[in-house]
């Protein structure tokens with residue numbers, strides 16, 4: 001359920017007409033709903049309410065500063081993967097003590113920044129990082145709280161590009177190595193061992209890979225405890241899927257009910273890092289039909305949003321729902337909905353039956369996660385505007401990039 005609903009024949013975000021938003025602010029534009037963000041955050045918070053826990057929103061899914069601000073105000077922590085994401089969290093009023101810092105390639109500058117701001121936990125993903133962090137922490141006179149991100153080698157049964165918990169994936173360290181590294185970390189002056197983390201992939205529709213991963217991780221937790229290394233928290237990662245078409249994703253309450261019994265008898269605070277399940281259905285991408293172009297094999301609807309605005313279809317062949325904002329009663333046809341970018345792979349949807357004409361406004365649904373954040377300036381296109389709706393109010397959080405913005409930081413060679 002989300003707060004994008006039809007009323008009197010037109011699509012609204014909460015109480016705001018998307019037709020009006022597009023008329024006033026242009027397209028392509030991402031629109032987010034505060035109420036949906038809040039409801040999804042609460043679904044995770046409530047699902048874990050029987051145990052000590054911390055929900056850490058995965059900033060990579062949607063790093064819009066107002067989105068982060070809404071979540072921070074609800075008490076959310078954040079899962080970050082770069083210094084840039086840390087800056088955004090701080091700017092949005094997030095508490096660095098509730099931040100977990102994941103990532104396979106943290107730079108020295110990023111580690112220093114995170115140490116300086118006292119992030120809650122470094123989710124360490126390699127031996128190199130562990131040793132580097134210990135040295136840096138000692139250098140700056142701090143102690144870094146750490147978890148090792150373990151790679152439990154389970155098949156999350158998702159798209160290969162978004163599976164992260166198989167041994168052929170670059171993420172985390174295997175369980176045997178992790179045990180050795182924990183024993184070493186326990187002796188390091190710059191480190192405090194506090195937890196363990198695992199994240200096996202994204203857009204997971206079934207809880208069984210989660211449960212398999214958890215069994216392997218808990219076996220390590222118990223082996224460590226027997227060796228005197230007692231962990232305080234278990235970070236189960238994110239990854240719960242959403243419905244793009246007809247998927248039946250597991251709800252947070254059912255997901256929690258499935259795994260919480262496994263923790264009985266252990267005193268572990270649960271961390272989770274959902275991104276898509278919180279932000280996905282909280283956003284749409286508004287785009288206008290530029291023209292209709294009949295071809296010999298296909299009819300094309302050329303719209304003003306392209307793969308630079310929404311990469312998921314081109315990158316993962318992802319199916320995203322495309323709906324008219326003001327459906328009209330006229331003949332329909334089957335179109336490939338494509339953007340203006342000079343790539344055959346630049347499509348938003350294929351073989352879609354739509355009743356549209358040039359100038360019509362379309363909404364790509366479930367675009368609140370991995371939408372704007374994956375956008376680029378390819379073909380020197382300015383990035384889309386971002387608006388957040390709160391009841392009957394709409395706030396432009398980020399203006400559309402102008403052509404001037406695009407070249408503002410570029411320099412010409414001195415004349416010869």
Ligand SMILES: Cc1ncc(COP(=O)(O)O)c(C=O)c1O
Pocket residue numbers: 058061079102164199201202203237238239240273274275276277369
């Ligand atoms: C370490 C980590 N945590 C959390 C997430 C968020 O995943 P999702 O948006 O699928 O919940 C990801 C992305 O897959 C990730 O790599």
Ligand SMILES: N[C@@H](CCCC[NH3+])C(=O)O
Pocket residue numbers: 060162164202203312316369370
């Ligand atoms: N960008 C991906 C998810 C990436 C998950 C990050 N580890 C998507 O759109 O589905």
